[in-house]
Amino acid sequence: MAKHLHPRNPTREVIEGNPPNDSHLNAHRILTVAFASAAVAGAAACASLQPDPERGFVSIFNGKDFEGWSGPVDNYEVVQGAIVCKKGKGGTIYTKEEYADFIVRLEFKVPSGGNNGLAIRYPGSGDTAYVGMCEVQVLDDNYDKVRGKLDPRQVHGSAYGMAGAKRGFQKPNGEWNEQEVTVKGSTIKVVLNGEVILDTDLAKIDPGTFMAKSKHPGLTRTKGHFGFAGHSDPVAFRNVRIKRL
Known part of the structure; x- marks a missing residue:
């Protein structure tokens, strides 16, 4: 079975007849970004819940x-x-x-x-x-x-x-x-x-x-x-x- 290099990633070998599943990679990237965004949003929400020490003054x-x-x-x-x-x-x-x-x-x-x-x-x-x-x-x-x-x-x-x-x-x-x-x-x-x-x-x-x-x-x-x-x-x-x- 022939092998050749992936056109966008020369270090990655591709087995002929089995093209790389880029959709899986894209899904992984999307999930990573989503989790990161959620973490940032969560941190911001927690910060907003902290009492303002100058409130009421x-x-x-x-x-x-x-x-x-x-x-x-x-x-x-x-x-x-x-x-x-x-x-x-x-x-x-x-x-x-x-x-x-x-x-x-x-x-x-x-x-x-x-x-x-x-x-x-x-x-x-x-x-x-x-x-x-x-x-x-x-x-x-x-x-x-x-x-x-x-x-x-x-x-x-x-x-x-x-x-x-x-x-x-x-x-x-x-x-x-x-x-x-x-x-x-x-x-x-x-x-x-x-x-x-x-x-x-x-x-x-x-x-x-x-x-x-x-x-x-x-x-x-x-x-x-x-x-x-x-x-x-x-x-x-x-x-x-x-x-x-």
Whole structure:
């Protein structure tokens, strides 16, 4: 029986009288393409089912001005898309809207010895650390080395004067940190650069153990404004967004 080479594939021998079955090859190619397409479509479908981590979050700072904010806004400025407390100035600026339970995400950076705070359920006037639910401290991790001794309930991430946070997870001065604060009922959770540094129920803390035995009349507030409590240092905040729970 004679043999010759396949005209499109010189390396493939063809037995005379038995031509190659190209239809089988084409069918194989079609199935391969079909399976590949199905795999890609399946992967895309799975990806679309993954929850969006930013779903439900709304920006509360437009990166340009203080639209939507109240308080001593003249003591702050917008620098390269960030809210910055002017050096030597301060006071609490806060959202015009009020929030009950929520998650706030933001980025911040502090100068050496920098001090600020997050006003939680703030009523709009008074000392944020006492009249609101609490003030979440925003502070240089090396503050005590630069300016003096700190109580453990004054370090960064603490519910000021009531519950101390873990230290050692802040980035060097001048670098942006990512922080998330969850407020639900009387509980508060602070995540700094992916690390949980505070997770507590303020209602379960004995008031007799508060720093300097100070009273916190706003502790039981269930609603209020969110804001920044400046203390004369150019601490900066950007990408501020909030989600109601």
